[in-house]
Amino acid sequence: MKKKTLITGAGQGIGKAIAEKFAKEGNDLYLLVRKKTEIKSLKLLETKHNIKVAVYAGDLRNNNFILKLNKKIPYVDNLINNAAMANKKFFLDVTNKDLDNLLSVNLKSIYKLSQIFSKKMIKKKVKGTIISLSSQLGHVGAYNRTLYSLTKFGLEGFTKSLALDLAKFGIRAVTVAPTKTIVDESEYKRTPKRLKHIRKRIPLNQFSTKEQIASIVYFITTNSASSITGTSIISDGGWTAGK
Numbered sequence: 001m002k003k004k005t006l007i008t009g010a011g012q013g014i015g016k017a018i019a020e021k022f023a024k025e026g027n028d029l030y031l032l033v034r035k036k037t038e039i040k041s042l043k044l045l046e047t048k049h050n051i052k053v054a055v056y057a058g059d060l061r062n063n064n065f066i067l068k069l070n071k072k073i074p075y076v077d078n079l080i081n082n083a084a085m086a087n088k089k090f091f092l093d094v095t096n097k098d099l100d101n102l103l104s105v106n107l108k109s110i111y112k113l114s115q116i117f118s119k120k121m122i123k124k125k126v127k128g129t130i131i132s133l134s135s136q137l138g139h140v141g142a143y144n145r146t147l148y149s150l151t152k153f154g155l156e157g158f159t160k161s162l163a164l165d166l167a168k169f170g171i172r173a174v175t176v177a178p179t180k181t182i183v184d185e186s187e188y189k190r191t192p193k194r195l196k197h198i199r200k201r202i203p204l205n206q207f208s209t210k211e212q213i214a215s216i217v218y219f220i221t222t223n224s225a226s227s228i229t230g231t232s233i234i235s236d237g238g239w240t241a242g243k
Contacts, residue, residue, distance in 0.1 A: 002051065005221075006030040006076045006117065008060065008109070009083030011038030013183035014133065017210035018080055019045065021218050028052040030073050032083065034059065060109035061101065069113070075120035078221050081110040081132040087147040094147050106151035111158065114173075118166055127170030129221045132159055133213075134175035136236040152177075156232060163230030172229035174220050179236035181208040203238030 009015035011033035023045040046053040058065035121128040138152030163173040
């Protein structure tokens with residue numbers, strides 16, 4: 001029987017690359033997107049890889065949307081919490097709306113989805129995985145990233161405790177923490193100075209690619225990674241190793 005994988009934020013960037021990787025590996029997919037216009041290209045994975053693909057468009061800040069997923073999706077083998085919002089404001093400029101939005105998407109939705117689908121795994125006796133996309137900024141701070149780092153550090157702590165709670169059911173919880181990841185080649189033309197500055201801070205002098213991150217996420221779901229839980233796989237080119 002094909003494994004079933006749920007991926008949030010699957011409409012573009014890293015999330016779409018993860019969807020493509022799991023499709024290639026023969027998983028049936030449940031994909032969450034923000035825009036209905038993102039559905040068509042994802043449905044093409046169905047015939048391309050001879051799998052089943054169900055795509056749901058909605059806002060993870062909306063609890064009714066999450067409750068709908070609970071009813072629509074019977075269970076999954078893998079939950080990939082990829083969806084997230086960014087915030088690059090100076091600490092004193094962060095608004096209450098900014099705070100509510102990032103906490104809702106980057107933490108609350110992950111908590112709720114993880115709880116819903118771990119219950120389903122337990123009921124089905126599925127020894128599944130819950131993988132959440134974190135960031136190097138869940139391990140070190142940065143200027144103008146107080147709110148974003150707050151959510152990513154919180155995600156790291158949640159994952160460690162989640163792994164302890166679910167270990168007795170054979171369910172593993174892991175984060176993947178990338179450095180700056182190129183999701184669109186046009187970035188090189190649009191923001192060359194910014195990318196040059198970031199690259200100088202990466203010891204390996206290279207960015208992550210969305211395909212690399214997708215491969216790491218898939219690896220965590222395999223038998224080769226069956227002893228990995230409660231930790232973070234950091235793909236940052238050595239950024240967090242020190243100076």
